[in-house]
Every structure is written in structure tokens, then in C-alpha cells.
Amino acid sequence: MKNYTTTLLTTAFLLINAIGFAQQDFFLALYKHHMNVFNPATTGTQEGAFLNTSYRSQWVNVADATRVQAISLGFPSGEKRLGYGLRLSNDVTFRERQTKIYANFSYRLPLNDQWNLYLGLAAGGNNFSVELNNLDNLETPGDTGFTSYSHFNPNIGVGIYLQSEKYFLSVSLPEILSTKRYKEQNGISTTPEDLPHFYAIAGAKLPLNRNWSWVGSTLVRYVTDAPWSVVANTGLGYKKLEATVGYQFDAGITGSLLLKTDGAFTLGYSYQAPTAGQLASITGGNHELLLKIRLGSPTLQEEIIKEEQIGTRNNEKVSVLDNKFTYN
16 A cells, blocks of 8 residues: 555656646757757758657656657758758657657858858647546546547747857757647636747867867756756767766756767767656656767768868868767
């Protein structure tokens, strides 16, 4: 009986926590390596066509806790300065599921021989569904108040992305419109909303010598009527390996490892240990995996950008594929 009571209280606490902050989008600890999810302006800014995938498991050891899958495709179009792609995410928490699909577009504006500004636009929507009739121990089967529900809300997003070889700055609203998850049905009316999220992400990669570099980044997220989310990361890079530690204020401490292979693959792993309140004592932390796959050979777009930047500087030969700051 004691174990049953503990399990019931734990589940109730997590469910209330999920509902209370349900208006917030999912979070990725390896955010700077999959920024297409947060900013359409970063689409097509990598060194070729890329498939990016992320998987995040939260609240380990808690049944039916949050699971997030995110996939994005990005294609640069070279001389036309246009990038285009697709992003898809699936966020499941207990009996609630949010599936988002968006087409992403970006346009590059060269500012000078060091900086490029990308403007981004996204169009798509979010399908929200909840399966109340599948709740365990439901004693009133057939109750109309516990039926499954699904609704699709169209939306648009915008963003800007400022990039050089050592620094980047991303500012975005992935979804501009406020949307209601439920509408009145059979006399039942509830009004939870998905509100616009503002994201600001900045980072740097500074060489220490030929093989070593310092890497750092910060993410700030704001949504009305919810706490600010602030994340800071710092670490070292050695050739194609990167190790960082991070702190998400009032949430947890993170350790991450990233490996870029000699081929077309980039692999990443992150673990977050919760530090806030009761959640830290009843879960086993959060795990996250990242896989990036370059589709085909590296594009010539990087050389096109570099030729624009060099201008009349004696047509010097510059290698950019190893030094370019391409985290998204």
C-alpha cells in the first residue's frame, strides 16, 4: 500500500508539473547542434545538405514521461543564396502528444568579408492530441469527458541568424501565433494555449592552438506567464571532438560529448541531472542523442561565400570546411 501511494503521488506531481508548464515547448540540451528546430534562418547554412536527428528522454524511471524526437532536413542552393528544408518533431508526455511539421526557408545577405546575415521563414503547424480514454484504472468507460481529442493549428515562424567563422547569434520566434489546444465540444470547454516562444542563442568557437579550441554558448527562452529558461555551456574542442558542461538555471547540470567522424556522420550524447526541487529526487535524469548525416559531397556554397568575402584580396586560397562555425 505504501509503494502504491508513493507511485500515485509521484505520478500526480509530474502530471501537475507537465500541465502547469504545458505551454512551453520542448528543450534540447544539444541545441546549438540542431538549431533548425528553433530558427528557420539556420536552414541550409551547413557545409552541404544535412539530415539532423535528435532524441530526448526525460524523467527516466517514470512511466510514460516525456519523449521527444526531432528531425530536420536542410539544403543550401549555392549561388542563389537560398536555403530550404523541413523540420518535424514529436513530443509525447503521458497521454498528450504534439506533432509539428514545418517547411523552412532562409536567405543569405553578405554583410562584409567576415559576417553573413540569414533571414528565415517557416510555415506549417502543430497537431495536438490527447488520449484520455486510455487512462489506467478508468472506472467510467464511455464517459464523454474522457474521449480522445485531436486538433491541428496552422502557424508561421521567423528568425535571423548572424554568422562568422568564430561567432554566431540566433534570434527567433519559431511559432508566432497563439493557438488553443482545445475547442468547445459537447458542452465541454477548456482553454490551454500554446503561446509564442522567443529564443536567443549565441556562441563562439575560439582557437587556442592548432588542435585545441574553446567553445561556449548560451540559450535564453521566454514565453508569457512562464519562467525564463537560461542555459549556459562551456567546454573544449580537440580536432573533431568536443566536450562541454552546462547549467540550466533552476533545472539541471549537463554534460555533453560530440564527435565528428571523417565521413558523413556527427554523433552526440548529453546527460542532464536535475537539480530543482522534488523532481531531482524522483527521476533518473534526462538522456539525449544526436545524429547528423551529410547527404552527398560537401557543397560548393562555402567556397562561393568565401569568394564573395575575399573580393579582391589577390584570390587567395582559403580552406573553410574544417574551420567554418557550423553548429546548426
